Amino acid sequence: MSKYIRAKITENTPVNKDHTLLGCESYRLVLSPDDIPQRSLPGQFYMIGTDSSYDPLLKRPFSIFRETSSAEGGELQFLYRIKGKGTKLLKEMRKGETVNVLGPLGNGYPMPDKNLTPVLIAGGIGIASLFPLAEKLSGNIHFLYGARTKNELLMLNELKGLVKKELIISTDDGSEGEKGTVVDVLNRFLTLNPQLSTLNLLYSCGPSPMLEAVSKFAAEKGIKCYISMEESMACGVGACLGCTVKTKKGYKRVCKEGPVFPSEEIVWT
Amino acid sequence: MSKYIRAKITENTPVNKDHTLLGCESYRLVLSPDDIPQRSLPGQFYMIGTDSSYDPLLKRPFSIFRETSSAEGGELQFLYRIKGKGTKLLKEMRKGETVNVLGPLGNGYPMPDKNLTPVLIAGGIGIASLFPLAEKLSGNIHFLYGARTKNELLMLNELKGLVKKELIISTDDGSEGEKGTVVDVLNRFLTLNPQLSTLNLLYSCGPSPMLEAVSKFAAEKGIKCYISMEESMACGVGACLGCTVKTKKGYKRVCKEGPVFPSEEIVWT
Amino acid sequence: MDLTVNIRKLKLKNPVMTASGTFGYGEEYSEFVDLSKLGAIVVKGLSLKPMEGNPSPRIYETPCGMLNAIGLQNIGVKEFLKTKLPYIRKFDTKLIANIFGNTIHEYVKLSRILDDAGVDGIELNVSCPNIKKGGIFFGTDKKMLQKLLSTVRANVRNAVLITKLSPNVSYIQEFAKIAEECGSDAVSLINTIPGMAIDIKTRRPRIANITGGLSGPAIKPIAVRMVYETFRAVKIPVIGMGGIMNSSDAIEFMLAGAAAVAVGTANFVNPSATIDIIKDIESFMAENNITDVKELRGAVKI
Amino acid sequence: MDLTVNIRKLKLKNPVMTASGTFGYGEEYSEFVDLSKLGAIVVKGLSLKPMEGNPSPRIYETPCGMLNAIGLQNIGVKEFLKTKLPYIRKFDTKLIANIFGNTIHEYVKLSRILDDAGVDGIELNVSCPNIKKGGIFFGTDKKMLQKLLSTVRANVRNAVLITKLSPNVSYIQEFAKIAEECGSDAVSLINTIPGMAIDIKTRRPRIANITGGLSGPAIKPIAVRMVYETFRAVKIPVIGMGGIMNSSDAIEFMLAGAAAVAVGTANFVNPSATIDIIKDIESFMAENNITDVKELRGAVKI
Numbered sequence A, B: 001m002s003k004y005i006r007a008k009i010t011e012n013t014p015v016n017k018d019h020t021l022l023g024c025e026s027y028r029l030v031l032s033p034d035d036i037p038q039r040s041l042p043g044q045f046y047m048i049g050t051d052s053s054y055d056p057l058l059k060r061p062f063s064i065f066r067e068t069s070s071a072e073g074g075e076l077q078f079l080y081r082i083k084g085k086g087t088k089l090l091k092e093m094r095k096g097e098t099v100n101v102l103g104p105l106g107n108g109y110p111m112p113d114k115n116l117t118p119v120l121i122a123g124g125i126g127i128a129s130l131f132p133l134a135e136k137l138s139g140n141i142h143f144l145y146g147a148r149t150k151n152e153l154l155m156l157n158e159l160k161g162l163v164k165k166e167l168i169i170s171t172d173d174g175s176e177g178e179k180g181t182v183v184d185v186l187n188r189f190l191t192l193n194p195q196l197s198t199l200n201l202l203y204s205c206g207p208s209p210m211l212e213a214v215s216k217f218a219a220e221k222g223i224k225c226y227i228s229m230e231e232s233m234a235c236g237v238g239a240c241l242g243c244t245v246k247t248k249k250g251y252k253r254v255c256k257e258g259p260v261f262p263s264e265e266i267v268w269t
Numbered sequence C, D: 001m002d003l004t005v006n007i008r009k010l011k012l013k014n015p016v017m018t019a020s021g022t023f024g025y026g027e028e029y030s031e032f033v034d035l036s037k038l039g040a041i042v043v044k045g046l047s048l049k050p051m052e053g054n055p056s057p058r059i060y061e062t063p064c065g066m067l068n069a070i071g072l073q074n075i076g077v078k079e080f081l082k083t084k085l086p087y088i089r090k091f092d093t094k095l096i097a098n099i100f101g102n103t104i105h106e107y108v109k110l111s112r113i114l115d116d117a118g119v120d121g122i123e124l125n126v127s128c129p130n131i132k133k134g135g136i137f138f139g140t141d142k143k144m145l146q147k148l149l150s151t152v153r154a155n156v157r158n159a160v161l162i163t164k165l166s167p168n169v170s171y172i173q174e175f176a177k178i179a180e181e182c183g184s185d186a187v188s189l190i191n192t193i194p195g196m197a198i199d200i201k202t203r204r205p206r207i208a209n210i211t212g213g214l215s216g217p218a219i220k221p222i223a224v225r226m227v228y229e230t231f232r233a234v235k236i237p238v239i240g241m242g243g244i245m246n247s248s249d250a251i252e253f254m255l256a257g258a259a260a261v262a263v264g265t266a267n268f269v270n271p272s273a274t275i276d277i278i279k280d281i282e283s284f285m286a287e288n289n290i291t292d293v294k295e296l297r298g299a300v301k302i
Ligand SMILES: Cc1cc2nc3c(=O)[nH]c(=O)nc-3n(C[C@H](O)[C@H](O)[C@H](O)COP(=O)(O)OP(=O)(O)OC[C@H]3O[C@@H](n4cnc5c(N)ncnc54)[C@H](O)[C@@H]3O)c2cc1C
Pocket: A045, A056, A058, A059, A060, A061, A062, A063, A064, A078, A079, A080, A081, A082, A083, A084, A085, A086, A087, A088, A125, A128, A129, A229, A230, A231, A232, A233, A254, A259, C060, C061
C-alpha cells in the first residue's frame, strides 16, 4: 500500500562541500510523515510536492535514500540535486514546513541470489537509489561511483564504511578517483576481474546516456543487468501513461512496471 | 521618481494579539531595499511581489506605513492583512528572503491648510495608510478608527501616543471602544462638535462601503473629504488601465490619479 | 442535503466525476480513493484495437499546467471488458466509457459493444484526427460532427451519450448545439487545448509528438467561459472540466452552468482530489444553506 | 553580434517590442526602461474617438495568468498624435500604432491618419466586435477579414501593416494566410484568449464585463504552438507573443518561428522585463556562439 500523506521537514541541508558549484548543488531532505507509510524497497521512490501554489504544479519523483523508524514515528530521507523549478523551490523550504508525499512507488531492485556479489554502478545523483541497495546487501557488493567532478560526489565516507568489496570512484575530469566515465571504469574493472563477468549481476542508476552504455556493455558481455530509468512523471501511480519507456514488450510505465527494468528489455532510441 | 528594486525582509511578524482569528490576521513587513527610493508621501503605496513562481503572478499594492532612513540605508514598513493567495504567501516569507518592490506610487494625501484640524477616519487595515498622515500632521488631528472586532484593531498604543485631539475607537461588535460603524461614530462626533463641520476636512481609508458612506456624509454636510480608493491592480504605473474608478470626469486610474480622490469626484455604482 | 444530479436518465450520487485519461481505469487510484464515493468514473479513452501510444517524452509541465501527448495508448475495448469493467463494477458508482475512432464506423462499433456490455455512459472524444480526411478533426468540423453523432445516436440504446467537445473552435456553443440536435444526452467540455513547448538548449520540442494538449489550472478561465457560453445555448446537461483543483473551482463551473464536473490533472497533484472536492462541496452547501446542489447550476448573477 | 531583425521594410534594432495595451504610451514605463533600447514600442489600441472603456473590475488574476476587459479605453487618435507621438519620437526606437474600429471605414480612416503622421507600423487589432454584424469578429470570420485587410492595404503607403490575429479559431494559420494574401507585411499573435472567472461567494463574474482576455505565462504553450503553425504556413514575418516572461521564453518563440517578439503581461510583473530580455538574449547568443539573432528564427529541430 502506498499512501498520500503530509510530512514535516526535519532537515533540508546541503550535502556536498562546495555545493554552490553549478550543477553540483545537492541536498538532503529528511521528512517525518504524519502517518508512517509501508517500508519501501531499495529503488522505490516517492512523489514530493507542496500545495502552496500551482506553479510548480506536479509532484517530482525522488528515490528513497533512507528510512528509519522509531517509537516516535518514522523518517524518510532523500538526496536531491538542483535541476529546475521544482528542486529550486524545494531547497528554499525550511525545517518545520510541510510537503505532501506519495509513496512508496514503483517496483524497486530485485534481490540478487545469495551467492552473488553484484556490481553497483552509480552515476551522479543515482547514488540516492543505489545506496540503500548497498545497505540492504550489507555491503557485499562492488561499487563503481562516477560523477562529472569531485564536488558532485556524495556520501563518500559512508560508502567507504559500507562497501566490503571494491569501491571505485571516478570523475570525468579526474578531480577525484580515476579519470573517465563510470563505463570506462566498469570496462577496466571487469577486464581485470574476468571471473566476475559470467556469474554476475549489474545494477545501475544514473543519467540516461550512462544507462544506455552500461546496458550495451552488459549485453556484449552477456551479464544480467538491472537499470533504474528516469522519465518525467505526472501521477506516479500508473494512471496517466506519461512516464513510459519503450521496451521490447511495448511501452511500459516507469512509475509502475519500473523504475527498475532488466536492461535487455529497453529499446534505446 | 519611483524605482523597481529588490529588498531584503528584515521583519515579517504578526501585529495583533490574537492574530489567527479569521479575517483579522495582520502582519508588519519591514524591508531594507538595495537602493533607497525617493521618500514617499502619506497615502502613497508600493507594489510588492516575489519572483520565485508565476503563481501568484502580479504584485500586490500596499500602502507605505512607515519609512526610516539611517546611515546604513533606508527601511520600508508595511502593515498587511491576510486576504487571499498573495498575502498568504507573503506571510510565509522569512527574514533574509527578498521581495521585489516598485514605488513609491500614486498621489498620496494632499496636505491640509495649517489652520485646520482634520478628521481622519480609518476602517480596518485602512490604518496603514492614515497612520503616516497622522504622523506627518504631528498628531494635530482627530482620529476615528473602526474595525469589525477588537482583534482587528492595530497600533492602538501608538495612536494613543500620537493623536493630540480626539481619538475614538469603535467596533461593529462592541468588543472595544464604541459599538457601531465608524460612520455612526463620525455622525455622533460631528453632531457633538458642530463647529468642526463647516471649517473642516475629512480623510478616509477603509473598505469601499465605508468610503461610500463617508462620502455621502461629507456631501450632505458639505465637508471637503479625501478618500483613498482600492481596486485590483496589475501594473501600478498607469499603463494597463486595469485599476480605474468611475469619476465625474470619466474613468481615472487609482494607481496614478489616485489612490486619493476628492470624495465628490467619485461616481458610486 | 441533496448532492445527486442527473445526466438525463443517468442519476449520479454527486456531481463529481473523473476526467478521461487522468484516472486510468479506476484501479490505479483505488488505494487513495474509495471509488464508491465518486459520482462517476470516466475511464481512459478506448479504441477498438489496443494502441501503443506515442514515444517519450509524453508530458511536460508548463506554468500552472501540463502538456500531454499520450497518443491514446490503451488496452482496447476487448481487454477492457474482460478485466477492467468487472473491477469497476464492484464499486457503487457509475461507469462512463470514453471512446475514439478514426472513422465513424469505428465509433459506431465501439459504442455498440460498450452499450451492449452495459456501461452507464459513453463519452465520444471527437478531438482526435480523422485519418480519412487527414488532419481534419470531427470536433472542429460541424458537418463531420453531425454525421458522426447522428450515426452513433442511432446505435446506442441504453447508455447515456455524451459528446466531449474540442475547445479549439471559435464558438463552442455552436458545436454543442449540433450535439444537442443530433440527440446527445449531454456535452462535456473542455478537452485539452493544443500547445507546444521547446527546449531552447537542444532546440527540440519538449514533447516527442511536437504538440500536446494543455490541461490544469492554466486553462480554467477558458473552460469556465466555454461552459458558460454552452450552458446558455443548449438545454442538455453540460459536464464541465478544465483545471478544477478544488471545491471552489468545481462550484465555479456549476455556477457557470455545469450540471456535473470532471476532475483531471488535479488527480496527479492530489490523488484524493475527487474525494476532497465532494466533501468540500458538502461543507460549502452546509455553510451557505444550500440544500440541493442543483441550485448552483448556472446560478451566476449577471 | 547582430540583434537586428526586419519586419519587411522596417528594421528593428532588436527583436523585442512591447505588446499593445501593456505598456501604455511608453511614457508610463520611462522611469524603468530606456525606451531607446527597445526594438519597437507598440502603443495601446487607438480608435478614432476617445473611448471610456468598461466599468470595474477590469482585471482579475488567475493561475499564472490574468483576465482583462479594459474595453479599449483610449484617448483617441487625435490626442495621441498631439501629445503621445511627439513624446515617443524623442527616443531612438520604432513606433507601432495598434488600432481597432467598429467598421472597415473606421479602420481605413485611422490607418490613413496614422500613416500620414509617419508612424513606423500599424497593427490592426481584428479581435474586437464588429458593431454592424453584432458579435461577429473580423478576427474569426475569414470573409470579413479579407475585406477589411484588402481595403486597409490599399490605403497604407509607408507604415508596415501588421495584422494581429485572434487565437480564438481552430486553425490560426488559415487566417495568417489570408493576411498574407491581402498584403499584410506581417502577422502578430496571439491576442488574449477569452476567459471568465466567477466569485463563488457573491456569484458574480470577477470581471464587470463578464468575460475578459486571458494573458500571461498560462497561455504560453498555446501561443508557441500557434506561432509554430503560422510560421510554417506563411512567408511574411511572424511577431510572437503570449506569456513571454524572460529571455528563454522569447527564444522559444523565435525557435518556433517568430521574427520578433512582444512582451505584455511581463511588464506588470517586472517593469524592466523588456530590457532584461534584450540583455539576456545577448548573453544567450554569446554563450552559444550565435552571431545573428535571425539564426534562431524557426530553428526548432523536428
Ligand atoms: C524514479 C525516479 C527517481 C528519482 N530520484 C531522484 C533522486 O533521488 N534525487 C534527485 O535529485 N533526482 C531524482 N530524480 C530526478 C528528479 O525527479 C528530477 O531531477 C526532478 O523532477 C526535476 O525537477 P525540477 O522541477 O527541478 O526540474 P525541471 O526540469 O524544471 O522539471 C520540469 C518537469 O520535468 C520533469 N522532469 C525533469 N527532469 C526529470 C527527470 N530526470 N526525471 C523525472 N522527471 C523529470 C519534472 O517532474 C517536471 O515535470 C528521480 C527521477 C525518477 C523518475
